[in-house]
Amino acid sequence: MESKSLSQVTQTQNARLNEGDYYPSKDMLAEMVKQFQAPVTRRAIRPGFIARTDGFDIDQTIEFLETLPDKQGVLSRLLSVSDLTENLYKRFSENPTSLYNWYPAVKRALYESDTELKTPDTKAMRLPIELAQFIRLEYHKTSQADKDLFNRFIFDQFKLEDDKTYFIKTGTFSSKFQFANAKCSEPREMGEYFQVINNFAMEVGAGQTVDLVVREYIEDVENNPTIYNGMPLRTEFRAFVDCEKNELIGVVPYWHPIVMKRALKVGLSESIQQDYQTYLRHEDKLTAEYNAHLSHVRKEIECILPNLHLSGQYSIDIMKNGDDFYVIDLALMSESALTELL
Structure with missing residues (x-):
């Protein structure tokens, strides 16, 4: 273009x-x-x-909390x-x-x-x-x-x-x-x-x-199984970027096996246990698709960075749907999960 x-x-x-x-x-x-x-x-x-x-003075309380080191x-x-x-x-x-x-x-x-x-x-x-x-x-x-x-x-x-x-x-x-x-x-x-x-x-x-x-609503074209009360379990990527340096810091799987197993395995409800079994059956496909498309996603993120006029470091979530890749979410990197996987 x-x-x-x-x-x-x-x-x-x-x-x-x-x-x-x-x-x-x-x-x-x-x-x-x-x-x-x-x-x-x-x-x-x-x-x-x-x-x-309530009659709580939130403004005054915020001013006080802002002065604390571990706030x-x-x-x-x-x-x-x-x-x-x-x-x-x-x-x-x-x-x-x-x-x-x-x-x-x-x-x-x-x-x-x-x-x-x-x-x-x-x-x-x-x-x-x-x-x-x-x-x-x-x-x-x-x-x-x-x-x-x-x-x-x-x-x-x-x-x-x-x-x-x-x-x-x-x-x-x-x-x-x-x-x-x-x-x-x-x-x-x-x-x-x-x-x-x-x-x-x-x-x-x-x-x-x-x-x-x-x-x-992006309809799932891959017929993926669902977790969390109906969410298609699609391959997703979380990229961490520095917008001021135009730098791609790294990319990790959004549905990382370690994180997902840790989160779902301990779930007490029957629905969470069903989600856990669904994830285990789908894990190999998610991993294979992540590895197959990682270089492409990295290239596309690096392509848009010079034109992404934001300040600071962000996480960017990319969702795969068939042959299409969608930017679906951003957040400050300091407030994002999965940074420990970098």
Whole structure:
């Protein structure tokens, strides 16, 4: 593919954003919130209303924890479960791991580079603070009226289609271990899916985002077995890169045998034990395909790095589906699993 100038790319990207990707402005979403009518005061979704669950001074606590030398674990957990304030909302909006923040750079890099890598069609939305707080409330404690309102909001704002299957996630959490929630075939109830996913993300310390993502669902063309409640066990690669040095640090199998056996073997539930047996039967194929395509993946990652305008070190996840290779996720390397395998 012939390289293009920055101005040409910017024009093309803007056109594509208008045609496909969805990045609504804060003003657009704020205007949408103003249209909400909630005559019942116990309703959680109301214009200008943040449905707090406690009176905890999270801003002051964060300031204190930031001064501690060994703060990361406690701080991450606290941030994930706390009610939103304006300061916390701003902090989450700036989270570099959120797809809302890195996806435009990835899409541009793929467009500018002579690469075979793809990325799923993607729509991202940054929720206004009222709705970002709503999906932090426990699902079973919110009214059906609010759920219905949020369902309609999501369906309309993402311009969803009936009878279509989507892959959904928050800006930072894909809920792969509960894949039945991530694969949504009921678009008119997608708001409730998002609330359940975000509730679980908060429980595991991954609730540091105010963004939602809807992607095309990539149907498995290889007839792979499934684990984690319906997730196709496809060959995946995790590459670690330094974007400032344009350097590929290394690549490891996403479904690494040591990690997978350690994680699944000790699972107590019957479903996890079934997943363990499924993985063991599929391990040889995963390993063979990883080794067969490793050099190709390395070459494609090195190809896009000069055009990937991000700061710092990241992990990049690549999913194989037939002859296609998709960039499906990024995260800060410092917050990524599998670095020990390098």
